[in-house]
Amino acid sequence: MCGIFGVRGNPQAAELVHLGLYSLQHRGQESSGIVTVDDAGRAHSVRAMGLVSEGLAESEMPELTGSVGIGHTRYSTAGSSVIANAQPVVASVRGGAVALAHNGNLTNATELRRELEDTGAIFSSTMDSEVIVHRIARSTAERPELRLAEALTGVEGAYSLLVLIGDTLLAARDPRGWRPLVMGRLGDSIVFGSESCALDIIGAQPEREVEPGEIVVVDREGVRTGARLEASESRRCVFEYVYFARPDSRVFGGSVDRARRSLGRRLAKEHPAPNADLVFSVPDSSNSAALGFAEESGLPYELALIRNHYVGRTFIQPTQGARDAKVRVKYNAVREVLDGKRVVMVDDSIVRGTTTRGLVAMVRAAGAKEVHMRVSSAPVTGPCYYGIDTPTREELIAANLTIPQIAEHLGVDSLGYLSLDGMLQSVPDGPHGFCHACFSGDYPTAPPTDPDKLRAGCGC
Amino acid sequence: MCGIFGVRGNPQAAELVHLGLYSLQHRGQESSGIVTVDDAGRAHSVRAMGLVSEGLAESEMPELTGSVGIGHTRYSTAGSSVIANAQPVVASVRGGAVALAHNGNLTNATELRRELEDTGAIFSSTMDSEVIVHRIARSTAERPELRLAEALTGVEGAYSLLVLIGDTLLAARDPRGWRPLVMGRLGDSIVFGSESCALDIIGAQPEREVEPGEIVVVDREGVRTGARLEASESRRCVFEYVYFARPDSRVFGGSVDRARRSLGRRLAKEHPAPNADLVFSVPDSSNSAALGFAEESGLPYELALIRNHYVGRTFIQPTQGARDAKVRVKYNAVREVLDGKRVVMVDDSIVRGTTTRGLVAMVRAAGAKEVHMRVSSAPVTGPCYYGIDTPTREELIAANLTIPQIAEHLGVDSLGYLSLDGMLQSVPDGPHGFCHACFSGDYPTAPPTDPDKLRAGCGC
């Protein structure tokens, strides 16, 4: 997954992008970058591995001159963690500089790349995103928005894009609108961010989502819809509401916090735990859902798990051989809350089940008498080809075990997943127009011909 | 403030200390260090600026051989942020290596240092802790516990200590017991940590607090009370319960989470907000207190502020000149929760008031109609000389303004601080035996003769 941010019309463009990326850090911690274009059309860029606060020094921002800029934070995926795959992609093409920041995954990237290579293109990275830059370079259209529209025609899959062609800033979303992209204003400047929290941090006013299939242009003449791609049925990613986006954000026009509260309430209706003493969340992403569960069920909401936010991203070797050593570095249980209690533990999703299993053991070790696991989404049974780094089917616990088997594996007294219907009816503007392929197997596109390569070197 | 951790009797001593420091990171983020002593009596050490995850590479741990070790995380204080002031202090003295990790502040350090310098001692740092090492070196006692006891006689102020004299591990607390220090076991190993959460992370069982004035010895013969310093009245720091310790910890024998819940409930009784619609906390340290307030008042508990945990410790220049730019980097408000509501905002304490003021503005900008500020401790009116890095009296808002003036300054509709009595009656084992000098002005010792120097170069 990735976060993208852009601004045009502000002399402090780089500083604003820098701040915006801070608030999108949860969407990607592997690498980050910023590109600006100055009045003379020169691109200035910085890219680095690691967190924004580690890699992108504030002291470098003044060197990124220009009043238009875009930035990107990239998710950590196995095997491709190299600086060559940091974004924004920046290149010099006919007419000047092009830069691109991409959130999502293309499903026909392999084919598009082969086609480009066969006609003489050279690639500097293994990212699917680079094919879009080549297609922009090859477009014969003159107006930037038409170059981008031409470049995107025939590109399949998920993309929310921020593109600089010279000093023109373009924002685009694929026709199905998998990934969010919010537009707003800060004084006279136009601002874009993956989520509204990125607008909040700089004090900008959110205005609207870039629409699926829309290309928004921001240039000297102002801001306008520059082109529309061929329409398709909307397929917003429901997982953004369930887990990915920040609770203080609005995405797809809806509040993430409200979505999760609603998911939690629905979960309490579908899978009550009538004899439980209390409910708690796996912090922090499940807090809203757990509060919703508490509200609906009438059970008291407690803080039973504490998360250590100082843990770095480096892997910590378990020293004691204990199964749950890794979990203990990140979480701790509060015995005074749990001891002797029948508890409901709410999590937003279960992917491999490893962490959940460790947490359940921790909760029991702290004295819980009964553990009732409640999950505010449906079982994840398939990989995502549209930008979320889910593992292969072999590693997805719900693709391989029945729910009773999962309950046994996790060591819980009961286990309830929210139903697919319940989930879709709980999110804003549901139940239609969402992608739920990883839950339902209902993939809106043909799967990529080479999903492994895609995962290893994706744009997201 | 600082966190300390130690273990004896485990071949993976360095790895365990490393893990323990992770869980004490909230007590100090400026620098950290680990010292081990091997079977041949050789000390091995590493110290670095920054977080444990940044400065102390796991790959270095195997070089820190030996089955006994201590570690330290140090709080960031202005002006003295240099590697020479990282702990543990390590030195070679008569008989071999000595290492020391100190949490607290000595109040007669200036006098003790002058006395030592006058008789030929040389100092390598500006830390008060270094005087204890010199006094150990000068002791003529043979048994390590007696050397430490002799060294501590005449030392005033706050100290929880872990000391290595050769391969003997010593743990000590000053007679008033300002700072916590928990003892436990992991198999055959004896473990010490500032808080019980540090024992949890390695899977150790907490046993008891080191008692005020007690010196615990761990050597080849086992673990025992080695000496007792002259008794004094207990003065445990109430601020550990209010703010400093982690909610999943037990300190001074009580649960931090339960203490905060109790403080929140008491706050709701003392300063109800009968017409409010909801209550929320300033995350994360106030979560428990806010939940207690909600419980007592019957108001719904909401998640209205979201904290960005990816923010580095580097100062972020406000780019827009806005008063609340710094606050926005760290927090964001959830409009859907706040819009049109009369809200109770619970914080554990107000020091300078700067952050609070920014948060109130943020909460109002997100639509809150009324903001009722509730604080789960009494007004902070004086500096701490015992280890907490409070600013000078001039900067303490409650030392300079009346409560109505503070309310006006913060921009709140009402403001209620918990009373001193209420605070002391709410914490475990209260109301007696606590230090509340920063709230009450009732300092248990003469203030240091040179408090500024102390603040600049303190051991903590």
Next chain:
Amino acid sequence: MCGIFGVRGNPQAAELVHLGLYSLQHRGQESSGIVTVDDAGRAHSVRAMGLVSEGLAESEMPELTGSVGIGHTRYSTAGSSVIANAQPVVASVRGGAVALAHNGNLTNATELRRELEDTGAIFSSTMDSEVIVHRIARSTAERPELRLAEALTGVEGAYSLLVLIGDTLLAARDPRGWRPLVMGRLGDSIVFGSESCALDIIGAQPEREVEPGEIVVVDREGVRTGARLEASESRRCVFEYVYFARPDSRVFGGSVDRARRSLGRRLAKEHPAPNADLVFSVPDSSNSAALGFAEESGLPYELALIRNHYVGRTFIQPTQGARDAKVRVKYNAVREVLDGKRVVMVDDSIVRGTTTRGLVAMVRAAGAKEVHMRVSSAPVTGPCYYGIDTPTREELIAANLTIPQIAEHLGVDSLGYLSLDGMLQSVPDGPHGFCHACFSGDYPTAPPTDPDKLRAGCGC
């Protein structure tokens, strides 16, 4: 300027390239890089700013798997000192990976780049070398050597190249042969290096120069001439003999040491200094020439200037405002040698004259009575467009002052430059077939249309 090195047929390819680059460090200290291709056709690369010993850790070499590899060291030029301009260039194209290391400068790069951009190419750097990679990618030929030959047709200027197309290693020199490129063997492996010293360091046997216009192929079938570019008159760079190459190297089939000795002897004939007491060199590049001067003149050779080899590449601020502070950091004079003496100071060339002026002042301050400057090359009156980073004409002292004016400016008692003829007749295989454009103004090609851009972002 740059140094290039390549090897095929050795399981320790990366280590050998690493060693080879050490010995070519004098040709470029700004950045360096290594690319290998493994048996599966995957490229592995590392590039870093600074010296080989600083940037390319030996510990990384084992990750650069494969038995074929190339490397590059890049000269420091003002303004373009960025990692994006480090070589080898590596890209993925139709059929697999391509990597390229280039020594020299193309004179029609701007035109070639525009042509490529007009047909949709995207550029990742400002290096002229990148156009060759694009042209390889666009070639429709199948055999690597023909792809390279097709790519080079129409490319003007100076290039000695090492190219990997998949696991085929190609070596090429432009038809005029400006830059050297030596071929040799190490057991069954074929090796290439800019100078023979790079073969010596790995214990390889030099065999011959790659010929001007020749493309040598090394693949599974062995080594052979794969193609020849259209012939042109030879124009080997005489400055390689005068200054650039190492004295222990053979380049263009001749010994650099012998060339410089011969230049020095000729200089003594053309510009004797009959009343002088001794001769000394500006170390280290002028040592051979000074020895030649001593030999021919019968004057004793002395060590009057000592060079400090520990000086980093960072600029040292003069602290005393003295004109010669910068010179003093790098050189010191030996008073015991110079005091009261009439001396001949031999340097290989004078570019701006700044260092020379400082050295003359230093030599006089150490007591020299008379300073007779002798230069073992002709006056440099024009820029080089073929790979040497000479400054603009405005900064070249000999382009702006007469020889008597230069002598006065330098503060010498007499000044003698070797004549153009004398220079060309002294080097091996002279006087014909050399480029002496920077001395004579006789440029073999049209100058580049945009020499400034070329200088800022050249491949070399």
Next chain:
Amino acid sequence: MCGIFGVRGNPQAAELVHLGLYSLQHRGQESSGIVTVDDAGRAHSVRAMGLVSEGLAESEMPELTGSVGIGHTRYSTAGSSVIANAQPVVASVRGGAVALAHNGNLTNATELRRELEDTGAIFSSTMDSEVIVHRIARSTAERPELRLAEALTGVEGAYSLLVLIGDTLLAARDPRGWRPLVMGRLGDSIVFGSESCALDIIGAQPEREVEPGEIVVVDREGVRTGARLEASESRRCVFEYVYFARPDSRVFGGSVDRARRSLGRRLAKEHPAPNADLVFSVPDSSNSAALGFAEESGLPYELALIRNHYVGRTFIQPTQGARDAKVRVKYNAVREVLDGKRVVMVDDSIVRGTTTRGLVAMVRAAGAKEVHMRVSSAPVTGPCYYGIDTPTREELIAANLTIPQIAEHLGVDSLGYLSLDGMLQSVPDGPHGFCHACFSGDYPTAPPTDPDKLRAGCGC
């Protein structure tokens, strides 16, 4: 070995020390440091591993305020390469700051340290130098020069010292004067350096050596001899002339270049090589001696070995298993000079013989018909206890083999060492008053009781 530099009376003290250390880098490359004291008596310091150009950033110099400062470069010795052993040692003692930079080795450090530890001293390093700081701290004298004199009474062995006590600068040499220490002036400032080249780099005028047993004081009242230690017979280190000092330096009042020329001439008389064709040096330390040999013998002086100055200090793994791989990274032979010739190879000394053996093989591989090795010092048969990091007797080739055996081991046709007498008669102000213990076994002091500990953690 180490280099030391100090200045008093200059507002740019740190910058001058920084420059001075550049020119003393050959005396130690392991670590370096600078300490200044400002007008308020506060010490400012920086210490770092590696070269001055790597570790001590020029940008840090302005933070080292004050008009008095000292600096140190430290030699690389096995096992103790840690930042805690970087100098200057800096400490806070009665009366303020003390800093100390030491060149030499104390022979009774172990005893002095034990004595100090027994009376309560704590040690932060393993350096012998730290004992002197403790003794200064314990002195009850008031005047700085008397404190230092008292501290040095009873200290045995070699020390050239620069000491700051507050803002008083003190320079001292042990009574035997093992290590050099030059004093000079730069305008009104007084300057000290291990060698005169350090004065040259800042443009200072050398005045005289600090005399053996003299303590020079520089304070507000000016410069004067402050005290004299008990006299002893002079024992200047002859190895400073033979190898260690820079040829452009004056040490012990004599010119290093002239000393080496004289050693070379004497060598030619003692061990002529009548049938040889040419003579060359192992660069750079043997250049002067080889020139002296050429001068006396009438043989031509040639440049047959080229040294690569870009080689880092990191160990390079030989990749080909060849015995001489390490040598080849640092040196290369010039075939055109050597091929078919009978050659004299001059080196200043042979310690282990490993490098020499590799060079001889390289010279033969380049075609030399006969190799006649000539050494401009006597055979090294014992370790140095006074500051030079010679290996143990077991590793010294001349302590274990006869001269014919050494010749055979090195693979030379003849081998001639300069005689002890010849050596002592060739150096300035010889033959008396020099230490030649490593050549003759005539140690001026009792050897240290614990030489291994000394070597591992010496002050030099």
